[in-house]
Ligand code: B12
């Protein structure tokens with residue numbers, strides 16, 4: 001039996017009445033506690049029924065399962081908050097002998113649970129923690145990684161899950177304290193670029209205890225640093241790919257259901273012995289288990305415990321609609337994120353409804369979702385209808401959205417006109433369905449460089465795609481790697497010329513048919529009529545970026561083969577490398593100093609762009625434009641120094657430094673009035689953030705590398 005007319009909160013009240021024989025008053029916290037936060041829900045239930053009854057809240061957001069203990073030992077009330085009969089749930093295997101319902105065809109039933117079943121429902125106590133350096137990335141994003149893991153763990157119905165994220169007012173000490181309090185059985189740590197120092201500080205403490213919890217670490221940086229971490233922490237388990245299957249297996253491993261070598265997608269040392277413990281000798285060899293392919297792991301949705309507090313901290317909402325990529329660019333190690341696969345989109349409507357309810361409580365937050373897919377569209381017969389259907393769902397749920405995609409989803413030189421017309425319809429269709437911005441990793445306009453990057457695109461293709469997108473009215477952002485270790489001076493000059501091209505960013509042409517646009521972009525006369533005249537670099541998200549030789553990337557191997565690589569830098573998951581042409585190396589370093597000096601301010605402005613709409617959004621973009629013009633001026637002037645420089649490394653460095661000093665003064669003179677004008681258009685809390693960052697920026701008079709300046713496609 002299902003009771004669709006009751007709300008989940010009504011069902012909770014019924015369940016309390018069923019368990020206690022007393023109907024709770026409507027005024028209790030229980031009537032309004034968000035179901036997105038199971039730990040608060042458990043607290044509200046305890047408040048209602050008293051401390052002496054055990055409460056279990058488990059299962060995933062769309063189908064929470066709650067158990068309330070009766071006075072009689074071993075007797076429970078079981079409620080399915082989605083109102084579905086208990087018999088219709090896909091129960092984890094361990095429940096078969098441990099959980100029995102008196103009325104399985106109802107959403108509300110008495111239940112009996114074995115002692116083993118109770119133990120499994122309450123343990124392990126899993127803490128998922130996300131690290132963060134506030135000074136590097138001032139504004140938070142909804143922590144997808146640990147939120148996805150929470151869903152996977154709760155789906156097993158084993159134990160409890162808590163989430164702590166340093167972006168959201170939690171310190172490293174808070175995490176350490178909780179992880180070592182004795183109240184936690186498993187600690188899962190998520191780390192991305194720049195957070196190795198935090199990881200080490202945390203693990204040093206957590207692992208040092210007499211009875212440390214089981215510790216598993218994952219994330220983009222951790223996957224790069226697997227070897228280094230396992231050397232330092234022989235008892236650590238490293239998640240090497242998507243963490244959902246891994247965390248589910250780790251929880252089962254804690255119960256002794258799986259041996260460590262059966263945990264999917266991990267690196268570890270030695271072997272496991274015994275329940276809940278890992279007895280691993282420090283001499284144990286590093287081992288690996290296979291990761292699960294993205295196409296087999298299509299449930300990539302998050303729990304939403306931390307969405308509310310993300311908004312309270314001025315953060316943005318993120319989701320993924322796909323995982324992995326269709327390509328293998330040489331600078332992008334693929335082992336961790338894998339090959340492209342789309343999520344099963346049937347979950348999207350309910351998830352967006354739940355997210356919408358949280359947004360409703362924060363009316364000032366722009367109703368925008370960032371789909372952090374590496375490649376939103378993907379390949380396959382149904383790529384176009386799938387993309388449109390996701391966009392439909394987002395738009396119908398009242399969301400604008402942004403995402404990322406490869407340029408070969410717009411123009412392919414090996415495809416005919418019909419293909420391009422279909423794609424042009426797709427892109428227009430996505431914009432009509434509230435696509436607010438899409439990021440394209442152009443990375444270069446120079447074909448020889450693109451070849452080295454294995455982008456599988458050409459300069460000509462990029463130019464045509466940029467024209468097509470802008471004419472279709474797609475608001476694009478482009479990423480571009482200006483310097484790479486193997487580049488020649490000719491390539492650098494061609495790079496500068498491409499970035500300065502004024503025939504790429506066209507005016508949107510809403511009155512023209514997609515056919516006219518598809519044909520027009522090939523016609524220089526048509527292009528000249530429709531160009532904005534703005535140089536291409538004004539569309540580049542981050543200017544002056546240099547190649548990062550990431551650990552495990554094919555480009556890094558090319559640099560190594562050329563004898564250019566040095567020591568590994570675990571904090572950034574990269575390998576230090578010299579430039580084949582030392583003069584370009586000097587320019588790259590000077591450009592990096594420029595980026596780093598302006599990074600925090602630019603990142604703040606970028607975050608403001610994300611959380612504002614309408615006129616304030618446009619004004620913030622304009623201010624970022626001032627920073628881009630200055631960066632392009634610097635690039636041109638640096639290249640001019642190549643012509644002038646005949647002398648030594650020190651001379652060239654000194655010339656670059658003097659140039660940067662002059663140009664930063666010019667930038668200050670331009671930026672100060674632009675920011676003052678911008679402030680009047682911002683809400684007070686945003687104004688304070690910008691003021692703080694601007695004051696920091698203006699007070700800086702030194703040039704130093706901060707190790708955090710490079711963007712990825714977001
Ligand atoms: C947001 C983001 C950023 C933000 C980070 C902001 C912040 N607050 O930290 C910014 C813009 C700053 C950024 C920067 C960079 N980024 Co970035 N970034 C992303 C992006 C778009 C989304 C991250 C995300 O939320 N993913 C979704 C979650 C669910 O995935 P996940 O974090 O990988 O988590 C899964 C697994 O890793 C694992 N896992 C994670 N944690 C844990 C913990 C445990 C216990 C377990 C078991 C498992 C586990 O399970 C999770 C679920 O499956 C990704 C693209 C992507 N789709 O991942 C790129 C990405 C991670 N970035 C990337 C890169 C290269 C960078 C840069 C190094 C770029 C550069 N060359 O300079 C810089 C680093 C800059 C710096 N100085 O630190 C690459 C990594 C390449 C690779 N294949 O490893 C990615 C994949 C994008 C790409 N394809 O190029 N980035």
Ligand code: SF4
Pocket residue numbers: 325326327328329332374375406441
């Ligand atoms: S850089 Fe972008 S396009 Fe290239 S493999 Fe990585 S995610 Fe795919």
